[in-house]
Amino acid sequence: AQTVTQSQPEMSVQEAETVTLSCTYDTSESDYYLFWYKQPPSRQMILVIRQEAYKQQNATENRFSVNFQKAAKSFSLKISDSQLGDAAMYFCAYRTAPGLIFGKGTKLSVKP
Amino acid sequence: SQTIHQWPATLVQPVGSxxxxxxxxxxxxxxxxxxxxxxxxxxxxxxxxxVGIGQISSEVPQNLSASRPQDRQFILSSKKLLLSDSGFYLCAWSGVGDNEQFFGPGTRLTVL
Known part of the structure; x- marks a missing residue:
């Protein structure tokens, strides 16, 4: 069975700095999808970025980018120029039929 | 554009209700x-x-049930709530063949 591990329960970053959140996963599949979701204090899950395993190029969405290492089964999220609004829980997720498997999350604090 | 709604936003219920x-x-x-x-x-x-009206699959055995009486309506139910049913419940949707899932604002359930 697939598993998703986020080893950093909490992280902190200074406003305007860069932070990287880690995620590792375990799977025997060769083609799959990975996601990062953001959960702000409102608790609604917001899709941040997606990565398709068969694409070697790392996904980028504005200030958010991933470092996808397929052989190492690693999928980290980099947030550049951190803003106060980035403070939230961040969940790594693996797409498997029928739903998503989530890690336990990383709580990101942004210091002004 | 697509939107997803959940209600109520917050609910406090006694055990057995x-x-x-x-x-x-x-x-x-x-x-x-x-x-x-x-x-x-x-x-x-x-x-x-x-995946369609009247088609429900359960992933974990529990005290809850789900129904889909209309194409775009999904209901989560219980006949008798347990303390362990407390939590934050999120509904999500995806397009047929799509891999991303989009979440609603959630319902915070407290069972006392």
Missing amino acids: PLSLECTVEGTSNPNLYWYRQAAGRGLQLLFYS
Whole structure:
């Protein structure tokens, strides 16, 4: 069975700095999808970025980018120029039929 | 554009009482629908999913049930709530063949 591990329960970053959140996963599949979701204090899950395993190029969405290492089964999220609004829980997720498997999350604090 | 609604936003219920949480999606047809639960300090766990009206699959044995009476309506129910049913319940949808899932604002359920 697939598993998703986020080893950093909490992280902190200074406003305007860069932070990287880690995620590792375990799977025997060769083609799959990975996601990062953001959960702000409102608790609604917001899709941040997606990565398709068969694409070697790392996904980028504005200030958010991933470092996808397929052989190492690693999928980290980099947030550049951190803003106060980035403070939230961040969940790594693996797409498997029928739903998503989530890690336990990383709580990101942004210091002004 | 597509939107997803959940209600109520917050609910406090006594043990043994019934439960009905509703989720509706707008702006799309024949979506796949999902119910997740997020217990305190944990990631999300898939409870039910549906690929069409009247088609419900359960991922974990529990005290809850789900129904899909209309194409874009998904209901989570219980006949008798347990203390362990407390948590944050999130409904999500995806397009047929799509891999991203989009979440509603959630319902915070407290069973006393």
